[in-house]
Amino acid sequence: MSSPLPFAPGRVHIALELEIPSDVRYIERVVEIVARQCAQFAYPQRQTCLNIPVALSEALSNAILRGNGDRSDKYVQVKVDVTQDRLILEVLDEGLGFNFEECLQDPTEPDNIEREDGRGLFLMTRLMDRIERFSNHGNVIRMTLRRHD
Amino acid sequence: MSFAIKKQGEIVVVDVEGQLIVGNRQELKQRVLDELEKGERRFLIDFSQTGYIDSSGLGVLVSLSKKIREQGGELRLANLNDDLKTLFELTKLDTLFQISDTKERALETF
Numbered sequence: 001m002s003s004p005l006p007f008a009p010g011r012v013h014i015a016l017e018l019e020i021p022s023d024v025r026y027i028e029r030v031v032e033i034v035a036r037q038c039a040q041f042a043y044p045q046r047q048t049c050l051n052i053p054v055a056l057s058e059a060l061s062n063a064i065l066r067g068n069g070d071r072s073d074k075y076v077q078v079k080v081d082v083t084q085d086r087l088i089l090e091v092l093d094e095g096l097g098f099n100f101e102e103c104l105q106d107p108t109e110p111d112n113i114e115r116e117d118g119r120g121l122f123l124m125t126r127l128m129d130r131i132e133r134f135s136n137h138g139n140v141i142r143m144t145l146r147r148h149d
Numbered sequence: 150m151s152f153a154i155k156k157q158g159e160i161v162v163v164d165v166e167g168q169l170i171v172g173n174r175q176e177l178k179q180r181v182l183d184e185l186e187k188g189e190r191r192f193l194i195d196f197s198q199t200g201y202i203d204s205s206g207l208g209v210l211v212s213l214s215k216k217i218r219e220q221g222g223e224l225r226l227a228n229l230n231d232d233l234k235t236l237f238e239l240t241k242l243d244t245l246f247q248i249s250d251t252k253e254r255a256l257e258t259f
Contacts, residue, residue, distance in 0.1 A: 024172040050232035057203040061171045108241040116212040119204035126239050
């Protein structure tokens with residue numbers, strides 16, 4: 001019987017697709033799955049415990065609450081593409097989309113600092129290297145994170 | 150994810166176990182507001198067992214801090230790990246809260 005090949009991060013590429021009902025209780029589970037894939041490639045702890053969980057949580061809650069209007073009959077799709085060097089996440093909802101730049105505000109401004117909302121998109125831009133928004137039979141947010149050791 | 154609330158002297162200490170995110174922030178908010186309603190005024194949230202916090206979790210902390218201040222009280226935070234400290238620095242919420250390295254230190258100086 002042949003022994004299994006060792007995990008060779010430089011030659012492996014993981015692609016996953018998940019679909020969840022529009023319910024914020026699924027967010028934690030999706031985050032766990034994605035963070036675990038990145039941990040397999042030994043991404044630094046800062047990225048698996050901060051950048052990825054927070055940015056993905058924000059994208060998922062936007063998709064569920066805003067894109068799908070918190071309607072339980074709608075779904076959110078998540079595409080995960082991870083290699084040794086970078087992670088690409090796409091979160092697709094059934095909404096009409098929004099203008100990312102127009103909705104982005106600076107929550108650190110004195111007038112905004114005591115507001116309860118308005119930090120989600122800001123955190124995504126600070127915690128990911130690249131954010132893109134486009135439509136593809138729904139509203140898609142694509143986030144790219146390069147591995148930073 | 151869960152919250153444990155206990156009284157230490159005159160201070161209500163809240164332990165956040167797991168994540169503080171959109172799915173559970175209302176529970177934290179309601180439990181702290183219930184204590185405020187009962188007349189409690191000094192609150193300490195201990196994050197020693199917390200994983201990550203999203204923007205709605207941060208928003209609830211800001212909102213609670215405001216409501217507690219309006220009633221003449223104060224909300225302080227303790228035990229943020231390095232990742233959580235970064236989150237507070239990025240959003241400049243480290244300027245809004247008094248943050249202690251340990252629960253003991255926070256209780257001593259409250």
